[in-house]
Amino acid sequence: MLRPFDDKKPIFLQIKDRIEDQIVNDQLKEQDQVPSTTQLVNFYKINHVTVAKGMNLLVDAGIIYKKRGVGMFVADGAKEKLVEQRKEAFVDEYVVPMLQEAEKLGITERELTAFMKKVKGCDQ
Numbered sequence: 463m464l465r466p467f468d469d470k471k472p473i474f475l476q477i478k479d480r481i482e483d484q485i486v487n488d489q490l491k492e493q494d495q496v497p498s499t500t501q502l503v504n505f506y507k508i509n510h511v512t513v514a515k516g517m518n519l520l521v522d523a524g525i526i527y528k529k530r531g532v533g534m535f536v537a538d539g540a541k542e543k544l545v546e547q548r549k550e551a552f553v554d555e556y557v558v559p560m561l562q563e564a565e566k567l568g569i570t571e572r573e574l575t576a577f578m579k580k581v582k583g584c585d586q
Contacts, residue, residue, distance in 0.1 A: 473508060477516030482525065485536055486544050496526050496534040 465480075467473050484490040497505070502513045517534065519524045525540045564574055 467506075474512050474515040474519070477502065477506075477508075481516070481520060482544050482556055485525065485540050486548070490536050492496045492536050492538050492540060493535050495532075496536060496557075498533055 467476050481490070481496060490496060496517075499510060499513045499517055502508075502517075503510050506513070517526070521528060521534070523543075524537055525544065526534045527537050528534050560574075569577075
């Protein structure tokens with residue numbers, strides 16, 4: 463099913479994120495051909511420039527590369543690079559704020575670990 467675009471984030475960034483998700487989830491592997499800009503335009507029914515802008519961000523980041531006259535492909539090491547970037551973002555966006563709030567509330571490391579195990583469904 464086609465996932466709608468979020469109004470809170472530019473569409474070109476959402477295109478980039480969707481391709482990154484496919485790489486991280488092993489739907490696209492190293493050296494696999496990425497859908498063409500035209501295919502994405504037709505699939506999502508959006509402007510060519512919007513798709514190209516998202517794709518160019520991936521090229522600039524070394525996640526995909528262009529083969530002239532052939533298409534775009536997933537670069538070697540793309541998944542590892544994306545996973546590392548996402549881990550760093552996870553720490554900044556979730557772990558740091560969580561630890562700051564835990565400190566305000568006097569929650570110990572042991573309590574945090576217990577909370578995570580409980581939420582995950584593996585009681586101590």
